[in-house]
Amino acid sequence: MMHFDSSIRLFDQARRLMPGGVSSPVRAISPYPFYTARAIGPYLWDCDGNRFIDYCLAYGPMILGHRHPAIKEAVSDQMDRGWLYGTPSELEVRLAERVSSLYPSMERLRFVSSGTEATMAAIRVARGSTGRDMIIKIEGGFHGAHDSVLVKAGSGATTLGIPDSLGVPADATKNTIQVPYNDPAALEEVLERFSGRIACLIMEPVLGNIGPILPDKGYLQTARRLTEKNDVLLIFDEVITGFRLSLGGAQELFGIKPDLTTLGK
Incomplete structure (x- = not known):
C-alpha cells in the first residue's frame, strides 16, 4: 500500500510559498502531487519510497529515460570543461549541423x-x-x-x-x-x-x-x-x-x- 505522508507535508509547505503550491499548472495534481526523490530508466521514486512508471519523462526531454549511462558520461565530461561560457563554442556549431541535417x-x-x-x-x-x-x-x-x-x-x-x-x-x-x-x-x-x-x-x-x-x-x-x-x-x-x-x-x-x-x- 502506498503512503504519501512526506508528499503531503511538502505540498503544505509549498502552498505557502508558491501559487497553487507548484511551479507549473500541469503539476497541480489533486489532491496533492507526489514529490520525486530519484529516478532511473523508466522509473520514479517519490520521497515516501513509492515507485512509479514514468510515462511523462519530464514532458519530453528524458526520451532515453532517466540517468542513461551515455548521457550521464557526456554531461560529466562537459562539466569537467566548464559549466557555462556565455560565448560561442564549437559544440553549438556541431549541434546546429546535426539539427540542420535532420530538418x-x-x-x-x-x-x-x-x-x-x-x-x-x-x-x-x-x-x-x-x-x-x-x-x-x-x-x-x-x-x-x-x-x-x-x-x-x-x-x-x-x-x-x-x-x-x-x-x-x-x-x-x-x-x-x-x-x-x-x-x-x-x-x-x-x-x-x-x-x-x-x-x-x-x-x-x-x-x-x-x-x-x-x-x-x-x-x-x-x-x-x-x-x-x-x-x-x-x-x-x-x-x-x-x-x-x-x-x-x-x-x-x-x-x-x-x-x-x-x-x-
Missing part, C-alpha cells in the same frame, strides 16, 4: 532557452518578413505562454481572439484568429476573408496539448497548399513532435516542408 526545411536556426521563446520568435519573424500583423492558430493548440497565443478555445473559425487568461490585454490577441483542427474549409475561409493581412499559420502538426490528435489524411498537405496559395507562412510547432514522431519530426513523417519550425524539450 532540411531549416535553412538557418537559432538556439533559445524554451519552446515559448522559440514560438514567440518564429511569429515575430513571420510578422517582420511579411509586414502583416494577423496570425492564425489551431483551436486547442499550445504554443507557449506569450500573450498573442493565449487565446480562449472555441472562439470560432472567423472570430478574432479572446484572451484566455487574466492579465492578457485584449489588444494582445486581437490579431489572433483560431480555426478548428482537421477543418481545411474553415482555414480556407479565414485565409480568404483576411486576404493580405495574415502573416502566418502556426500549428502543432499533431495536436499534443489536447491529444494527441492525428491529422486527417491530406489535411497537412492542404494546409501547406492553402498557405502557399495565400502567401502566408506556415510554422510547424514541433516542440513536442520533433525528434519523436521521427528524427525529422512530423514534417519528415508526413512529407511537409514548413517555412519555419520550432523545436524543444
Whole structure:
C-alpha cells in the first residue's frame, strides 16, 4: 500500500510559498502531487519510497529515460570543461549541423532557452518578413505562454481572439484568429476573408496539448497548399513532435516542408 505522508507535508509547505503550491499548472495534481526523490530508466521514486512508471519523462526531454549511462558520461565530461561560457563554442556549431541535417526545411536556426521563446520568435519573424500583423492558430493548440497565443478555445473559425487568461490585454490577441483542427474549409475561409493581412499559420502538426490528435489524411498537405496559395507562412510547432514522431519530426513523417519550425524539450 502506498503512503504519501512526506508528499503531503511538502505540498503544505509549498502552498505557502508558491501559487497553487507548484511551479507549473500541469503539476497541480489533486489532491496533492507526489514529490520525486530519484529516478532511473523508466522509473520514479517519490520521497515516501513509492515507485512509479514514468510515462511523462519530464514532458519530453528524458526520451532515453532517466540517468542513461551515455548521457550521464557526456554531461560529466562537459562539466569537467566548464559549466557555462556565455560565448560561442564549437559544440553549438556541431549541434546546429546535426539539427540542420535532420530538418532540411531549416535553412538557418537559432538556439533559445524554451519552446515559448522559440514560438514567440518564429511569429515575430513571420510578422517582420511579411509586414502583416494577423496570425492564425489551431483551436486547442499550445504554443507557449506569450500573450498573442493565449487565446480562449472555441472562439470560432472567423472570430478574432479572446484572451484566455487574466492579465492578457485584449489588444494582445486581437490579431489572433483560431480555426478548428482537421477543418481545411474553415482555414480556407479565414485565409480568404483576411486576404493580405495574415502573416502566418502556426500549428502543432499533431495536436499534443489536447491529444494527441492525428491529422486527417491530406489535411497537412492542404494546409501547406492553402498557405502557399495565400502567401502566408506556415510554422510547424514541433516542440513536442520533433525528434519523436521521427528524427525529422512530423514534417519528415508526413512529407511537409514548413517555412519555419520550432523545436524543444
